[in-house]
Amino acid sequence: MVQSTKSLAERVANAEPSAVARAISRIEDGADSATELMKQIYQMSRGGLVIGITGAPGAGKSSLVDKLALLFRKRGERVGIVAVDPSSPFSGGAILGDRIRMQTLGLDENVFIRSMATRGNLGGLSRATVDAVAILDAAGYSKIIVETVGVGQDEVEIVKAADVSVVVLVPGMGDDIQAIKAGIMEIGDIFVINKSDREGAYATEKELQALLSLAERSDDWDPPIVKTIATENTGIGDLAEAIDRFQQTQRRTDIGNERRHAIARWRIIELLREQLLSSVLNSNDCASALERLADEVATKRRDPYSAVEELLKASPNR
Amino acid sequence: MVQSTKSLAERVANAEPSAVARAISRIEDGADSATELMKQIYQMSRGGLVIGITGAPGAGKSSLVDKLALLFRKRGERVGIVAVDPSSPFSGGAILGDRIRMQTLGLDENVFIRSMATRGNLGGLSRATVDAVAILDAAGYSKIIVETVGVGQDEVEIVKAADVSVVVLVPGMGDDIQAIKAGIMEIGDIFVINKSDREGAYATEKELQALLSLAERSDDWDPPIVKTIATENTGIGDLAEAIDRFQQTQRRTDIGNERRHAIARWRIIELLREQLLSSVLNSNDCASALERLADEVATKRRDPYSAVEELLKASPNR
Numbered sequence: 039m040v041q042s043t044k045s046l047a048e049r050v051a052n053a054e055p056s057a058v059a060r061a062i063s064r065i066e067d068g069a070d071s072a073t074e075l076m077k078q079i080y081q082m083s084r085g086g087l088v089i090g091i092t093g094a095p096g097a098g099k100s101s102l103v104d105k106l107a108l109l110f111r112k113r114g115e116r117v118g119i120v121a122v123d124p125s126s127p128f129s130g131g132a133i134l135g136d137r138i139r140m141q142t143l144g145l146d147e148n149v150f151i152r153s154m155a156t157r158g159n160l161g162g163l164s165r166a167t168v169d170a171v172a173i174l175d176a177a178g179y180s181k182i183i184v185e186t187v188g189v190g191q192d193e194v195e196i197v198k199a200a201d202v203s204v205v206v207l208v209p210g211m212g213d214d215i216q217a218i219k220a221g222i223m224e225i226g227d228i229f230v231i232n233k234s235d236r237e238g239a240y241a242t243e244k245e246l247q248a249l250l251s252l253a254e255r256s257d258d259w260d261p262p263i264v265k266t267i268a269t270e271n272t273g274i275g276d277l278a279e280a281i282d283r284f285q286q287t288q289r290r291t292d293i294g295n296e297r298r299h300a301i302a303r304w305r306i307i308e309l310l311r312e313q314l315l316s317s318v319l320n321s322n323d324c325a326s327a328l329e330r331l332a333d334e335v336a337t338k339r340r341d342p343y344s345a346v347e348e349l350l351k352a353s354p355n356r
Numbered sequence: 357m358v359q360s361t362k363s364l365a366e367r368v369a370n371a372e373p374s375a376v377a378r379a380i381s382r383i384e385d386g387a388d389s390a391t392e393l394m395k396q397i398y399q400m401s402r403g404g405l406v407i408g409i410t411g412a413p414g415a416g417k418s419s420l421v422d423k424l425a426l427l428f429r430k431r432g433e434r435v436g437i438v439a440v441d442p443s444s445p446f447s448g449g450a451i452l453g454d455r456i457r458m459q460t461l462g463l464d465e466n467v468f469i470r471s472m473a474t475r476g477n478l479g480g481l482s483r484a485t486v487d488a489v490a491i492l493d494a495a496g497y498s499k500i501i502v503e504t505v506g507v508g509q510d511e512v513e514i515v516k517a518a519d520v521s522v523v524v525l526v527p528g529m530g531d532d533i534q535a536i537k538a539g540i541m542e543i544g545d546i547f548v549i550n551k552s553d554r555e556g557a558y559a560t561e562k563e564l565q566a567l568l569s570l571a572e573r574s575d576d577w578d579p580p581i582v583k584t585i586a587t588e589n590t591g592i593g594d595l596a597e598a599i600d601r602f603q604q605t606q607r608r609t610d611i612g613n614e615r616r617h618a619i620a621r622w623r624i625i626e627l628l629r630e631q632l633l634s635s636v637l638n639s640n641d642c643a644s645a646l647e648r649l650a651d652e653v654a655t656k657r658r659d660p661y662s663a664v665e666e667l668l669k670a671s672p673n674r
Contacts, residue, residue, distance in 0.1 A: 299650050302649075313668075331624060336617045342624050
């Protein structure tokens with residue numbers, strides 16, 4: 039093929055959308071197959087801003103992300119969107135969101151949208167997501183928005199790995215909101231109350247202010263609360279302004295370094311976890327042993343702990 | 357100590373609550389320290405029914421679980437509750453829920469309640485959760501309810517590992533509900549519409565029926581939709597009846613075996629993943645190398661992939 043005269047990494051750096059898509063597919067297949075590609079990609083890092091957006095289901099994150107992307111586009115920036123959808127492996131739930139998006143953003147060649155989902159046993163969703171972000175960065179997207187559904191552990195980690203983390207709430211989410219708020223309080227650099235024309239918006243804002251006044255941050259950033267109605271494009275400018283302001287503050291302080299160290303540490307561990315597991319499971323001996331051992335555990339002839347001991351004995355790499 | 361004449365596993369089998377609590381703490385500390393304990397525990401398996409309950413934040417899962425537990429207690433059964441709270445590591449979000457629960461269930465010595473959260477780098481929340489369930493089973497709790505907040509990957513896996521999976525929805529959760537429903541459609545054996553006196557309950561039920569009619573199950577079970585108002589104790593008997601009926605159906609069919617194989621396979625992999633990672637990171641050489649490499653990755657002097665290669669070279673076990 040003519041294309042093979044240029045490496046995939048070079049074509050990514052050239053901002054060819056098809057190369058970006060192919061590179062992301064490769065990193066989704068597994069860390070092993072992507073190692074050489076990613077080593078090259080990381081050398082092409084261009085310093086795009088990574089914006090993590092999370093919040094409970096029903097908070098209107100997708101609309102918010104779309105409107106924010108449109109605003110960045112009007113400024114002339116290229117925008118990458120990575121939608122993390124952990125529920126997809128079961129029935130392809132990501133597709134719905136993609137289809138809706140195509141109507142507003144999909145025809146703009148300076149917007150790249152990709153949904154990520156776990157595949158198979160080895161997991162690696164968070165590793166694949168940060169790799170996808172690195173690919174978009176290498177391709178010159180200056181704003182990279184990572185959107186996560188839900189409040190699971192993986193999603194929290196993914197949002198923590200962003201340069202700036204935005205937590206989206208809506209008025210009147212019910213009793214569990216307290217617990218969620220407690221859990222995400224420490225990861226939010228900016229809080230958005232979306233659907234802020236709804237009943238209970240004022241109460242939610244007061245409650246959030248009270249919670250924020252109790253939270254301890256290691257930097258002197260005071261997380262702002264931005265009120266939006268994403269579907270009406272209200273408050274999106276305020277959100278963009280808050281993001282810019284946080285980015286400027288981070289550049290001035292040492293706290294950014296601590297945060298980058300923590301993120302790097304987590305990324306190394308995630309990658310290590312995935313590679314160790316695949317080094318065992320990708321051998322033929324182990325693959326067949328796994329099925330036999332799973333049968334024995336399922337029928338209570340064996341416990342999972344001794345099954346793992348036997349699996350490790352069967353592994354050629356150990 | 358006098359206690360040490362009996363092993364911890366024996367005391368668990370004796371249904372001593374303090375031993376159960378201590379055993380769960382040990383498995384939370386890590387798979388390595390718990391290996392011998394868990395090998396004994398798995399031999400004491402008594403076949404308690406594991407009920408997984410999941411759903412979006414705000415769906416009223418906790419109230420539903422509490423009322424279901426009270427119903428089982430009235431039947432004379434002993435009930436274990438494991439509340440999985442992935443957001444806890446950040447600020448102890450689990451505590452709130454526990455405190456509320458103590459008011460209704462906490463004084464009953466035949467109810468054991470425990471919140472689980474990830475600790476540290478090695479993860480293992482899902483492994484620790486299934487181990488906690490095995491401990492409660494060995495201690496003779498005949499109904500073990502596992503409640504998960506959110507729709508993240510870990511939570512989905514935990515609920516899939518239950519004997520029966522209950523998905524809780526509420527009327528009018530907004531746009532994202534379609535995506536969530538698509539994701540959890542295949543894991544739900546029973547669907548609950550809680551807060552069913554709210555506006556939109558009928559529409560939610562119709563929508564759910566339509567989605568369920570499209571879903572393909574490998575067994576011939578037709579997942580029922582149960583309407584509840586947990587706070588008023590309405591519909592809890594219907595839910596318990598649906599659970600009993602599913603259990604009887606599963607016992608009659610071969611599908612249960614396939615499902616148990618898939619669960620066992622997943623448990624082995626989770627445990628393997630955790631043990632492999634700790635075998636590398638628990639060595640002193642690797643621990644110091646990790647911090648240095650994290651600094652290099654944070655300052656972009658190195659990419660995460662070559663950092664992992666170097667970490668593996670420093671590992672004494674490889």
